[in-house]
Amino acid sequence: MSHALERRYRRLLRAYPEHYRAEHGEELIGTLMEAARPGAQRPPLRETAHLLAGGFTARVRAARAPGVPPWADGLHLGAVVVAVATFAQFPVLPYVNYPAWTVLGIVLMVALVRGWTRVAAPVAAVAAVWTSWPIVWGGFYVPVVNLGPLYGDLAPVAPYWVVAVVSVVLAVRRAGADRTAGRVRWWGATMPARSSRWLLVPLAGWALQLTQVPTYEPTWVVSRAGVEVAALLLVLAATLTARDGRWALAAAVHLLPGLVYLAENLLVTSARGFLYWGVVTALVVASLVAARRVHAKA
Structure with a gap:
């Protein structure tokens, strides 16, 4: 395995909690051995996606309060x-x-x-x-x-x-x-x-x-909206992978003051404002629906 490939996979493995690496070490080593086959110049996309998805799922499940x-x-x-x-x-x-x-x-x-x-x-x-x-x-x-x-x-x-x-x-x-x-x-x-x-x-x-820097500057507003949308996408992914609705509920609590703001300023909200609130609300609703379906299947 090349040094660059080894360093890249070590960074991926750090996404896993320590206890998960201890329990599933053989599986992870097998993935690395597969990536080290002759001629491999970079981590195969499938193995990389597997490691990332597994690490994310393990961390989400480990974050649940026992x-x-x-x-x-x-x-x-x-x-x-x-x-x-x-x-x-x-x-x-x-x-x-x-x-x-x-x-x-x-x-x-x-x-x-x-x-x-x-x-x-x-x-x-x-x-x-x-x-x-x-x-x-x-x-x-x-x-x-x-x-x-x-x-x-x-x-x-x-x-x-x-x-x-x-x-x-x-x-x-x-x-x-x-x-x-x-x-x-x-x-x-x-x-x-x-x-x-x-x-x-x-x-x-x-x-x-x-x-x-004023908080109403376009760069600041767009950056904050981007971070919030990315966080809500992670909430949806966590709800689906961990099969748990607590993340969706947390997102709904976070959204509630925002909806009060929207209701109070409905008449002066711009088209971009409606787009933003529509996207974040849709993501929270999607997470709540996913949580309900996961709970129904459990």
């Missing part, structure tokens, strides 16, 4: 995505206009990523109620404390309410499970922890704010 119902895991992942995406867009740099709100957002995101739903639930509830204050009080009363932003529209507060509702549902579900098992824990992880890499999302968003 001992947690798919609906709870999907809701949790969706809340994490909504929280990190919302606070990544919140103006923090170069000037911290709401230091207390920034700290609250960091606490909320860390609590969600670590699985501390009983910590995340009250923090998210405070964030949801605070941002909705002008809606609740009709603008007649403005708090003296400058904790964070106040919105008079539904679209900006929708992400906070989605995170709050999901956090409360997960906290109550886990509390009931603990009582059934004879133990009650009011501190610590009540859901399996997510990867700490999720916290890089708000950090990247805040770092981009230093460039002073």
Whole structure:
């Protein structure tokens, strides 16, 4: 096997989790031996596709939270995505206009990523109620404390309410499970922890704010839409390969605040806007339909 071919296949094999390589090492070595046949100059497309598909499937299945119902895991992942995406867009740099709100957002995101739903639930509830204050009080009363932003529209507060509702549902579900098992824990992880890499999302968003590039610039808008569509395509693939609906549910939770925004701005949405929302909605619906069919066949 040429050195270039060996390096290429080693990169492909790293896509597999360590435990999968240990269990299926002979099969993977056989694929490499086949690729090393005389005259082979590059990895055959079939073997390459097999390795990539197998690695993706293995990683998706390994990412499932053990001992947690798919609906709870999907809701949790969706809340994490909504929280990190919302606070990544919140103006923090170069000037911290709401230091207390920034700290609250960091606490909320860390609590969600670590699985501390009983910590995340009250923090998210405070964030949801605070941002909705002008809606609740009709603008007649403005708090003296400058904790964070106040919105008079539904679209900006929708992400906070989605995170709050999901956090409360997960906290109550886990509390009931603990009582059934004879133990009650009011501190610590009540859901399996997510990867700490999720916290890089708000950090990247805040770092981009230093460039002073407006979020409505075409390049920024198209790039963000491309990333979102690619992520939803991966959700659809994960739903089909892992035969599990939690990814589709997480995508639906992520889409919900966006649909509130679309409904509130329906009359001023451009043709490109409708195209974008149509594509992302179609991908989420396709994932939900695939999840339902997979569940029906199980």
